[in-house]
Amino acid sequence: MVITDHNFAGEDFERAAAEQLGADFQVYDVATEADAEAAVRDADIALVNFAPMTAKVLEAMSPGAVVIRYGIGYDNVDLDAATRLGIRVCNIPDYGADTVADHTVTCVLTLLRKIQHFDRAIRRGEWPSAPELAPIRSMAETTVGLLGTGRIGQAVARRLAPFGFEVIAYDPYAKPDDLADSPITLVELDELFRRSHVLSLHAPATPETTGIINARNLAAMPAGALLVNTSRGALVDQDALLDALDSGHLAGAALDVFQPEPLPVDHPLRSQPNTVLTPHAAFYSEKSIRDLQRLAAEEAARAGRGEPLRCPIN
Known part of the structure; x- marks a missing residue:
């Protein structure tokens, strides 16, 4: 049992699971394909954060191995290769939904109330009146699209x-009955862009969603609209987003994810005044990280005992 990479304070849950299984346990901090291949060679269970789990890396694992992705997305795992090799892949989709939702709503409210602009003006020694930063839309008159x-x-x-x-x-996968107790009204994609004063992204990066926030769809949004992305950087065409912000068609954007990550130090998004940027931190709270490691360790224990996985992907 190996951990390819992580940024946690320790590995108590994972070590305990390995001890229960009587398994050898190693922790690495890999970033390259070559290092990942060496780390997982002959491993039966690999817990993975951002390490590149390519076909070459997966081929180095034991037959019937299990890969456990720390988190919801699994963009760094070659799922087709894993399936072909008989390697099961699972994720932890439910460890931090509330924490990401908290971060998302914080971004929505910050943008809508223009908190960042007031804060920066005061720090510059100014004392702007509220109308100077108009328009500021009321929440009751705002449509948020998801x-x-x-x-x-x-x-x-x-x-x-x-x-x-x-x-x-x-x-496209939701049905009205699934949302019967939710405040959400389902609409078609074109209507989503046309009506959203604030658009918040909560989709995985797939061939269908990659680059979906493009120049055409941004242009369809109301003038002065806002964008929030706590999902995946690949969903957004960042050049198109910059154009929409520079032109004023979009009034602001709050981004927690980027393509690539880390965002290059000279990237123009860093100096765009109408952005609020956080470093892929929406997932983080003390509780969410404890839950993530605990759930991943429990999945590893199930894998080691040959039991059905809780959250299989393939």
Whole structure:
């Protein structure tokens, strides 16, 4: 049992699982394909954060091995190769939905109330009146659109509803009955862009969603709209986003994820005044990290005992 890479304070849950299984246990900090291949060679269980789990890396693992992705997304795992090799892959989709939703709603409210602009003006020695930063839209007159209605999207909607927002969403896999107790109204994709004063992204990076926030779709949004992305950087064409911000068509964007990461130090998004940027931190709280490691360790124990996995992907 190996951990290819992580950024946690320790590995108590994982070590305990390995001890229960009587398994050898190694912790690495790999970033390259070559180092990942060496780390997982002959491993039966690999717990993976951002290490590149390519076909070459997966081929080095033991037959019937299991890869456990720390988190929801699994973009760094070659799923087709894993399936071909008979390697099971699973994720931890439910460890931090509430924490990401909290971060998302914080971004929505910050952008809408223009908190960042007031803060920066005061720090410059200014004392702006509220009308100087107009328009500032009331929450009751604001429609928030969600791209995706999974755990996080629904948690965001529940947090927004008490403020008086109208919440609409596009999700080709959702059915109205699934959202019967939710404040969400399902709409088609074109309507989502056309009506969203604030658009919040909650979709995985797939061939269908990669680059979905492009020049055409941004242009379809209302003038002065806002974008929030706590999902995957690949969903956004960052050049198109910069153009929309520079032209003023978009009034602002709050981004927690980028393509690539880390965002290059000279990237123009860093100096764009109408952005709020966080370093892929939406997932983090003390509780969410404890839950992530505990759930991953429990999945590793199931894998080692030959039991069905809780959250298989392939």
